[in-house]
Amino acid sequence: MSSDRPRVCLILEGSYPYITGGVSSWVHQLISALPQVDFALYTISPKAEQPLHYDLPKNVVEHRDMVLSAKLKTDSKPPDREFMFEQIRKLHDAFEAGSTPDFGLLMELMPSGYFPYRDAVTSDAGWDLISRGNQLNNPVYPFSDYFWAWKSSHDMLFTIIGADAPAADLYHAVSTGYAGLAAVVAKLRTGRPYLLTEHGLYHKEREMEIRRVRFIRGYQRDMWIRIYNDLSRLSYKYADLVIALFEYNRRVQIEMGAREERTQVIANGIDVDFFSSVKRQRREGFHVGLVGRVVPIKDVKTFIAMSRVVKDRHPEAQFYCIGPTDEDPAYFEDCRTMVRSFRLTDCFHFTGRVDVREYYSFLDVLLLTSVREAQPLVVLEAYCAGIPVVATRVGNIPELLDYDDRFLAASKDPEKLAQAVSYVHDNPAEMAGIVDANREKAHTFYNRNSVYQRYLELYRSMAKEEAWQA
Structure with missing residues (x-):
């Protein structure tokens, strides 16, 4: 190398x-x-x-x-098994006391290729660790509950360490x-x-x-x-x-x-030139899109609830959930049921995997309803494509949206999100200036090169x- x-x-x-x-x-x-x-x-x-x-x-x-x-399969052995498990017990004690222990000694005692799935529950030190942990932390529930929870969690750790x-x-x-x-x-x-x-x-x-x-x-x-x-x-x-x-x-x-x-x-960072090349071709009506996987962390259900509120205020509105639907089939089916229950089947569309630029060409507002995000790329993509953004107040989104409460809402607040979407709908001239400023910000600070x-x-x-x- x-x-x-x-x-x-x-x-x-x-x-x-x-x-x-x-x-x-x-x-x-x-x-x-x-x-x-x-x-x-x-x-x-x-x-x-x-x-x-x-x-x-x-x-x-x-x-x-x-x-x-x-x-x-284990193909090596520790030099001193009981001493190794004694060190694992000390690691547990240190973590429980709120400190971060020295992990180096364990690496010296636990060679690669050693996976103590069985030794952890048959050695004296290992069994003492489990028994003591149950007595201290799990006195209300059966020991079997604690044992299997401990073993399943630690077996995965042993796999990684070995x-x-x-x-x-x-x-x-x-x-x-x-x-x-x-x-x-x-x-x-x-x-x-x-x-x-x-x-x-x-x-x-x-x-x-x-x-x-x-x-x-x-x-x-x-x-x-x-x-x-x-x-x-x-x-x-x-x-x-x-x-x-x-x-x-x-x-x-x-x-x-x-x-x-x-x-x-x-x-x-994103490919600012790639997304800035989107040619805006406005369509009749008012088009609201969420770009993301159909999974609970994206909270598509709040998007659906918000869609019902927006539809009542703006009958011409159409809604697009743009992204894969196969990661959590049960959640996707819940969302489809919710769309039917809210009588939105004629205006709410699950697109599956598509080229998002096709939708960026005509969306009037991009929505994020996530309950947790870091620094979502889709916000930056929308900025480059010239689309206003409304989103939940999570992760770095408030900073990306300049802490402007007109376009921010708490998680799981469909009414506030709908209010923000309506503001975009009702103020096109003002939004044009905001779109230009956001595009400039994306080019200046978020160029992936x-x-x-x-x-x-x-x-x-x-x-x-x-x-x-x-």
Whole structure:
């Protein structure tokens, strides 16, 4: 491997190249834009043999997929099993006390190729750890509930810790969580640097998902939330550089253990010329579109509820949910049922996967109803295409919309969103000036060529360095 042509291992959890979306699109464009870099993909997946949704660029020289729930065959042993589990107990104690422990000693005691799925529950130290944890944290519910929750969560951690990532000059994780843990392990085993880019805040997103699941209760729920928080803190401690998309998230990363001098903000970027080339061809009526996957985090149901309110005020309105519908079939079916219940079947359209520029050519307003976002690319795309934006007040959206409350609403507030959409409808002259200003802002601050150049510089400089010792 040569620093003139660095080899970067991208570590990806539940996204590229199997799932479409903002993060996957960002990864694909980054790889494609840097042909002078060799990329190895280390993907962490929920199941095996998923179909690829992207054609891998030629500079992807290796792809290794790790199925998180897989039980891998052990081909090595720790030098002292009981001492190793004693150190795992101390790691638990440190995390529970609110500190982020030294992970390096565990890496010395737990060799690659060792997966203690069985040893964790048959060794004296391992069983004591589980029993003591149940007595302290789970006295109300049956021990079997605690045991299986502990084992399922820790088996996935053991899979990541025991596996080897592809060889690389630099490990670049695109989230904390299991991807971040894999990067920490790779750094400690190889001595190569670890770069972390967070598009959102992984631990917050997982917490929202867990709290929506009714069958995860009591301490099981708290345990999963704490694991994801601890994984983030571990990533922030060991990353040589932590990158956020905007300043608020950088401050959160620092509060959770990232060293301030090892953090940066690099905003998202888009192909401003590509989206600015959209030729606007207005259609009769009033056209409102949401660009995104039909999944709960995008809160398409609030879009549907808002559509009913807007339709009552502006009978000529048409609504478009522009994006894939196959990621969460049950949620998609709920949305279709809701459209029928709200008597919107003649004006509400699910497009599936399409070229969004076709719709950018005639949309009168772009809507985002997400309950969580980082720095959504579709806002920048709409700006370049000349479309006003109305959105929920999440992530970096308020800053992108200049904190203008006329176009912002709280999550799950269809009435306020409808009010904002009506403002766009009723004030075309004013919106023309806002559209021009937004297009200029996107060209000035969010050109992806500048973003890719910064990453190329980071890759080249970090590939020449030894890993920073936490």
